[in-house]
Amino acid sequence: MEENNLVTVEFFGLYRLAYKKACVKVEAKNIEELFQKLYEMDDVHTPKELRNSIVLLNGKNIMELRKFKTKLKPNDNVVIMSPASGG
Template sequence: MVTVRYFGPTRLLSKRSGVRVEAGSIVELLEILAALDQGVTLAALRNSLIFVNGDSIHNLKGFRTKLADGDEVQIFSPMGGG
């Protein structure tokens, strides 16, 4: 199982702070999460900052990053300010 933690607006839209699911890759995980929560779209998840065990998926293999049992995925909504 992979533990997912939501932060920012995604956390509010999903109405939960996190979830545990079975997924073999980031792309599979995002599809599962979008199906679980009506308030969270696949497009919004793809535009989020995503970390696996503290490492950005951009420093790994992007959406093709493989997941293993016990991994923790953090999903941060993009935010702007000024």
């Protein structure tokens, strides 16, 4: 892990309303750690709850990568979306 492994996290859907912010910078080496850090920062959703979100890393769904073990690099863009969206 690099010293400053800052990634950008963007919230969409109900997560954005819950976190009351669009974007946050977090230092984390993988998705699991990212979830933990988010919980420690804002106490909105537990890591377990966040496992039910859709997570995209640089536009790719992490379920097609290494799921929650997917590693993060500096300046990665992580999108956390609520799964259901109907119109």
